[in-house]
Amino acid sequence: MTHAEVLRAAGLDAAQLTGGTLPIHSPIDGVEVARVAVTPAGEMDTIVARSHAAFLKWRDLPAPRRGELVRLLGEELRAAKDELGAVVTLEAGKITSEGLGEVQEMIDICDFAVGLSRQLYGKTIASERPGHRMMETWHPMGPCGVITAFNFPVAVWSWNTAIALVCGNPVIWKPSEKSALTAMTCMKILDRALARFGDDAPDGLVQLVIGGAEQGAALVEHPGVAIVSATGSTAMGRKVGPKVAERFGRCILELGGNNAMIVAPSADLDMAVRAIVFSAVGTCGQRCTSLRRVIAHDSIRGELVARLKKAYATLPIGDPRAPGTLVGPITDASARDRMLAALETARADGGTVHGGEAVEGVAGGAYVSPAIVEMPAQTEIVRTETFAPILYVMGYEALEDAIAMQNGVPQGLSACIFTLDLREAEYYLSAAGADCGIINVNIGPSGAEIGGAFGGEKETGGGRESGSDAWKGYMRRATNTINYSAELPLAQGVKFDI
Ligand code: NAD
Numbered sequence: 001m002t003h004a005e006v007l008r009a010a011g012l013d014a015a016q017l018t019g020g021t022l023p024i025h026s027p028i029d030g031v032e033v034a035r036v037a038v039t040p041a042g043e044m045d046t047i048v049a050r051s052h053a054a055f056l057k058w059r060d061l062p063a064p065r066r067g068e069l070v071r072l073l074g075e076e077l078r079a080a081k082d083e084l085g086a087v088v089t090l091e092a093g094k095i096t097s098e099g100l101g102e103v104q105e106m107i108d109i110c111d112f113a114v115g116l117s118r119q120l121y122g123k124t125i126a127s128e129r130p131g132h133r134m135m136e137t138w139h140p141m142g143p144c145g146v147i148t149a150f151n152f153p154v155a156v157w158s159w160n161t162a163i164a165l166v167c168g169n170p171v172i173w174k175p176s177e178k179s180a181l182t183a184m185t186c187m188k189i190l191d192r193a194l195a196r197f198g199d200d201a202p203d204g205l206v207q208l209v210i211g212g213a214e215q216g217a218a219l220v221e222h223p224g225v226a227i228v229s230a231t232g233s234t235a236m237g238r239k240v241g242p243k244v245a246e247r248f249g250r251c252i253l254e255l256g257g258n259n260a261m262i263v264a265p266s267a268d269l270d271m272a273v274r275a276i277v278f279s280a281v282g283t284c285g286q287r288c289t290s291l292r293r294v295i296a297h298d299s300i301r302g303e304l305v306a307r308l309k310k311a312y313a314t315l316p317i318g319d320p321r322a323p324g325t326l327v328g329p330i331t332d333a334s335a336r337d338r339m340l341a342a343l344e345t346a347r348a349d350g351g352t353v354h355g356g357e358a359v360e361g362v363a364g365g366a367y368v369s370p371a372i373v374e375m376p377a378q379t380e381i382v383r384t385e386t387f388a389p390i391l392y393v394m395g396y397e398a399l400e401d402a403i404a405m406q407n408g409v410p411q412g413l414s415a416c417i418f419t420l421d422l423r424e425a426e427y428y429l430s431a432a433g434a435d436c437g438i439i440n441v442n443i444g445p446s447g448a449e450i451g452g453a454f455g456g457e458k459e460t461g462g463g464r465e466s467g468s469d470a471w472k473g474y475m476r477r478a479t480n481t482i483n484y485s486a487e488l489p490l491a492q493g494v495k496f497d498i
Contacts, residue, residue, distance in 0.1 A: 001035045005087045010185040023180055024212065027093030027270075027329040028320060030364035033232055036180045039209045041218040048224040050204035050322045051143035054170040056200040059140040067117025067166050069201060072193035075159075077103060080189050085153065087185050091178070092094075092153050093329040093365070095320040107160035108450045112467055113162035120167070120433075120471065131284055131485020138475040140168025142226030145219040147240070149232040151286045151387075154255070155180035156185055159450070161206060167474040169227065170205050174219050177212035178331065184208070188295040191443065194234060207317030216240075223247050227474060230254070234385070234411070235460045241461070252473050253461025254454070255412030256385040259436075259445035260293040262428070264399070264419035265300055271442065272418040273307050276391070279352040279444035281315060281332045281370040284330050285389030288460075289414040289438070293382060295402045298395045305393055308372055309354055318361045319368060330388055331367040336366040339388035343371055346392070348380040356390065366382060376475075383409045401425055407435045413456030414438040414445035435465070 001009070003026055007017060012034075020037035039047075057350040065254050077263040081103045087486035088099035122136035148156045153175060161171045175183035189207050209215050213236075220228050220243045229252040230240045244251040244395065263272050265282070296304050320328030330336050338431060343356045356371025370389035383390045383435070396402035406415055415434035418441075419425050425441045427433055437456035438448060448454055453468035455461070464470040468489055490496060 001086065003031065003090055006090050007033065007159060007181065009378075010080075010083045010087045011188045012015040012181065012184055013307050015453060016184060017458060022177060022180060024091065024178070025332070026090050026330050028090065028333075028365050029362045033090065034181060036184070036210055038211045039215055043212070044218040045207075046208065047207055048143060048222050050225055051170045051207060052101065052170055054142065054202040054204040055142050058170055058205060059168040061168075061200055062119055062211075064118045064167065065168055067114045068167060069193060069197045070110050070117070070162050070165055071114045072196050073190060074107050075188045076193045077110065078106050081107070084182070084185055084189065087182050088154060089320050092150060092315060093180050093320055093331060094283055095325050095328050096323075098130065099403050100276075102152065102155045103157040105450060108468060109158050109162045110451055112349045114328070116163070116471055117166040118147060119476070122266060122477075127481065128491060129483070129489045130448060131487065133482045133484065135480050135482075136168075137478045137480055138472070140259070141476050143224060144169040144171050144229060144474060145222075146171055146227040146229040147216050147228070147230040147232065148175050148179070149174035149220065149288075150178040151283065151288070152231070153182040156231045156402050157183070161453070163465070163471050164227070164474050167471055169474055170202075170207075172207050172209060172219060172225065174209040174211065174216050180210050183210070198229065206380045207411055217243070220244060221247070224250075226250060227252065229463070229465065237459075237461050241265070249276055250451060250473070252463035252465060254463050254465060255459060255461040256289070256411055257288045257290070257456060257460055258409045259289055259291050260295055260386045260418040261291055261415075262396070262399070262402045262406060262419075263294060263296040263300065264417060264421060264424055265297045266420040266424075267300065267418035268442070269300065269304060269307065272304065272397040273311055273443035275416075275418070276308060278309050279446040280391040281312070281327050281389045282446060283329055284368070285370060286331065286387055287446050289448065290389070290446050291391060292385065293378075293406070294391060295396050296391045296393060297402075298397055301393070301395045304363060305374060307370065308391075308393075312355055312370055312372060315370065316365055317359055327370060329361055329367050331366070333366045334382075335388060336368055339371075339390060340388040340480075340489065342384070343373065344387070344388060345381040346375065346390075348374045349381060349391070350376045354436075374406065378405050378408060385411060399427065403428065403433055410459040412436045412458035413460040414440070414448075416440035416445045468486070
């Protein structure tokens with residue numbers, strides 16, 4: 001299908017795709033596929049006021065009824081999976097299977113959120129006072145601003161939106177300036193769910209803001225936005241976090257990663273190689289959870305590198321729409337240049353680089369061969385997240401040293417170990433082990449399921465989204481004490497008789 005056919009199949013019409021000032025390019029061939037209208041940052045007051053009015057109605061609707069809208073969204077996503085997946089491929093350059101996988105993740109989180117809409121549980125707590133009962137109640141918070149990155153243009157929106165909606169919050173979405181078209185497609189799919197849902201959904205329940213940092217900043221700084229859930233680089237989070245803190249807003253930050261795998265002497269190397277290749281080169285190394293560092297035991301490092309080099313040599317690189325392609329384009333020429341510059345720095349640090357060259361793909365796109373870099377030490381460039389398929393390989397002798405190396409980076413998103421030694425695996429998962437938000441054994445660091453809480457520590461920002469009890473980040477907790485006695489005892493035995 002041509003780009004125009006993909007966009008038409010997704011329901012985007014010429015009026016939406018032309019006449020604006022924000023150019024959208026496909027990484028596949030660099031072609032400008034649309035020029036969309038930017039939301040003036042000055043409109044944020046109106047947008048937030050609309051969202052607040054929606055909040056006052058939406059919060060009164062019983063949560064299971066709110067869940068019904070998310071159930072319908074899941075149905076509409078199932079029906080539109082191919083069309084939306086194709087737009088993800090067009091706009092983010094993901095191979096077809098990964099584009100579809102991203103939509104499946106949206107469907108999965110909708111299913112999760114529907115069940116959650118009947119499980120927004122609070123605790124009942126033993127009171128120290130006779131004739132008293134304590135409990136926790138969870139309430140909606142207000143408008144939830146969702147800022148998303150280019151590399152997961154739709155899944156991250158759905159993680160936030162499905163949960164925010166069942167929790168009783170309206171959503172204002174500011175997608176990446178590179179992925180306005182997937183966002184517009186999602187809004188069309190949501191509109192179909194809203195039409196089926198009926199009048200219970202207030203106007204402005206989910207609004208879209210198109211633009212870049214300026215629009216994002218206007219959302220972040222607005223005192224009417226109760227929650228800001230921002231996904232992107234650590235540089236962005238460093239600006240957003242203090243702004244939200246300044247006004248005492250709630251912030252959920254999902255920022256950069258620098259994910260490592262330790263390969264122990266007992267590791268199943270067949271499995272490790274497969275996990276490494278998928279995690280390091282999938283999505284052309286442009287996942288926040290992409291594998292960026294392998295820390296291999298010296299006894300198996302040589303064999304592992306040899307097997308990785310062999311696997312890398314067979315990787316089909318090219319048009320992400322073509323069956324069989326495993327590595328599509330990197331997002332644009334400047335991302336490719338950043339990759340090549342990082343490799344130069346690694347060389348200057350004593351690294352030996354295999355691969356990592358600009359290669360022919362579809363004319364106009366930026367294509368690279370993924371790189372394996374054998375490093376003598378974990379230098380500054382290794383400690384930096386370069387958003388590209390670069391895999392640094394280092395060696396270790398003692399597990400404690402490997403864990404120290406793994407944790408010796410500013411980021412703390414995802415980590416894993418390949419070992420068949422139970423003691424090693426448990427030590428790695430213990431408090432003395434990996435310091436990340438996602439820690440796996442015999443699985444790569446990439447490709448999380450929505451059932452678990454997603455997010456990481458340190459410069460990854462500390463936020464949690466998606467499954468488990470991440471919903472608590474979208475609600476306000478009230479502690480309630482009810483006195484059903486005829487006395488008024490004070491806690492801690494305090495006497496205050498009048
Ligand atoms: P980016 O930081 O350039 O942009 C992310 C979003 O933030 C965009 O919507 C952008 O317009 C907005 N933004 C930028 N400056 C802003 C500001 N001052 N105020 C408000 N909004 C602002 O990131 P990117 O290049 O789109 O994405 C890649 C990065 O995102 C990588 O670092 C990757 O690790 C990270 N990421 C993290 C996760 C996670 O869950 N931890 C998921 C996906 C991507």
